[in-house]
Each structure stands twice: as C-alpha cells, then as structure tokens.
Amino acid sequence: MARDSKLEVAAVNIRIPDTHLRDYDSLLDKLASLRRGVKVYGESYVAINFYNSTTKEGIFSKYTEIDIDGEWFDLESFDAAVPEKIEDISIPESLRPNLSQFYFVLDPDLHVVVFSTYAESRGLSTRSVEKYFKEALSWPEIMGVHGRVEADIIKDYGAVEEILALEDLKELHVVIRTPNADDVDKNLAEIIERRLREQQADEYEETLKAKGGHSLKPNERTEKLAKIAAENGQVRARSVVNGVTVDHNTAESPLKEVTTYKDDQAELAVFRGLAENIFAKIREVRAQFNE
Known part of the structure; x- marks a missing residue:
C-alpha cells in the first residue's frame, strides 16, 4: 500500500x-x-x-x-578524476x-x-x-x-504566547522591523514608525529584564508588541527552569x-x-x- x-x-x-x-x-x-x-x-x-x-x-x-x-571525483578509481575523463564532460551552460x-x-x-x-x-x-x-x-x-x-x-503566534507565559521569565527582547500600519494597533504602529523614521533606524527593539528573585509579567502593551514582532521581526527571551537559564527564540518557530x-x-x-x-x-x- x-x-x-x-x-x-x-x-x-x-x-x-x-x-x-x-x-x-x-x-x-x-x-x-x-x-x-x-x-x-x-x-x-x-x-x-x-x-x-x-x-x-x-x-x-x-x-x-x-x-x-573544478576538481571532479571518479567513483570508478575512487580518486581524483584524470584530465582525460574531465575533457569528456559536456553540460549545457544553461542547465x-x-x-x-x-x-x-x-x-x-x-x-x-x-x-x-x-x-x-x-x-x-x-x-x-x-x-x-x-x-x-x-x-x-x-x-x-x-x-x-x-x-x-x-512566527507561530502560539510560540509567542508560550514565551510570554513562561513561569520564571527573566529577559524579554521584542524586535520589530517596519510594520504595515494597517495591520497592527494604530497607536503602537505610529510610535514604532516615528521612532524608526526620526532616528533613521531599521529595527525597533524593547527589552525588559527582571533581577534577583523577580520574574517578568508582560502587560497588554507588551503582548501586542510581541504579536507584532511575530509578523515583523522576532521575540527572544530567557527564563530559568530548575535553576538553569534557558534561551527562547521565535525565529526557530515559524x-x-x-x-x-x-x-x-x-x-x-x-x-x-x-x-x-x-x-x-x-x-x-x-x-x-x-x-
């Protein structure tokens, strides 16, 4: 079958x-x-x-x-091909x-x-x-x-949500390249585009870090930025799992x-x-x- x-x-x-x-x-x-x-x-x-x-x-x-x-390998002799055999190679230039x-x-x-x-x-x-x-x-x-x-x-929107919901989230980096303002929250799009334009920048990035025993708790604005980044950039993060620092990156989750x-x-x-x-x-x- x-x-x-x-x-x-x-x-x-x-x-x-x-x-x-x-x-x-x-x-x-x-x-x-x-x-x-x-x-x-x-x-x-x-x-x-x-x-x-x-x-x-x-x-x-x-x-x-x-x-x-370039050099050719001859499977018959299992060594470099001799010049005589290479002369016989004829492959059309367009193929x-x-x-x-x-x-x-x-x-x-x-x-x-x-x-x-x-x-x-x-x-x-x-x-x-x-x-x-x-x-x-x-x-x-x-x-x-x-x-x-x-x-x-x-990127996978679910992967973004999983990062934002990590139990011991220590670092969050949201990277956004110029979005289409028609697709996203109008206020956020205006802020992003203005900052990029005014400073002749190609990427907009926001970084949040928690120190000591604290963990990040992303708010609604950060969640929206992360969703925008899913389509126009990427989200990177670090969390602590069983005492070990773990990196997360939406680039690996299309x-x-x-x-x-x-x-x-x-x-x-x-x-x-x-x-x-x-x-x-x-x-x-x-x-x-x-x-």
Missing part, C-alpha cells in the same frame, strides 16, 4: 512602504520576470521562476550551481542540477506569501525563502519602484500548517487548503488589533 504524501507550508510577510507603490502582485511578477536566483546556502540557489497574476500563484525553484571547471519546485500563493490584502516548505520528500527551509526575499527585494529594479521592502517569516494526503489527491489542491488555513489565522490575529 502506497504511503501518504506529506505537505507542509509556512508564510512570509512582505511590507512595501506607504511612500511607494504598494502593488504586491506587480512586485512578485517583477521578481519572476527578472529570472534571477539568490544563493541561500552552500551551492543552493532559490528563484521565482513562475508567477500567475490572475491566480496569484507561483513556483519557487531550488537548484544547485556547480563549478564545472543546473538538483531541481526541486514548491508552490506559493499571494494574498495581496494581507501582503503575505504562503509557500510549501516540504513536498514530494523535498524541503525548502523558511530561512532560505526569507534570505531569498531579503536579497531580491534589494535589487535596483525592485527598489526603484517599491522602495525598501521588508520581508519576515511569520507559523506552519502540515497535512498528509492520498495519491488520488492533487498536491496543488491540498496546498491551497493549507494556505487558506494560514491566511485565516493571520486575519484572526490582525483583527484583534482593531477590536
């Missing part, structure tokens, strides 16, 4: 500044049209090679850049090995891209996608139209949806279902700021 397939998705929050064209559909279309990859680790590259402006769906491709002119592809979909209103992180026994890490966007969004062709665009993997499906189910259909689950969670959290 065939084993069920696994599919896992995560999300990245993209913010175009309000001083520039906030057209997220056009942004992704432009990234796809540039036909350019970003080195994410080792010799692995990630690129957007397809985007459909009608469905708002596209494909990330992960591939490997190899140095054809790259180890291709794996992953669906993504954009919700323009949320300015969030949900993407597959695991499909068909192949993985695409959230850090790779975040690294792709952080470099690609700095390309002159993008900045010339959309300005300085921010991108952050959305918001994800996971399922398995049968062979007679189309991967794209399953992906769309998981993506909508993620979008729904984000809408729910953002709605809390407007209550």
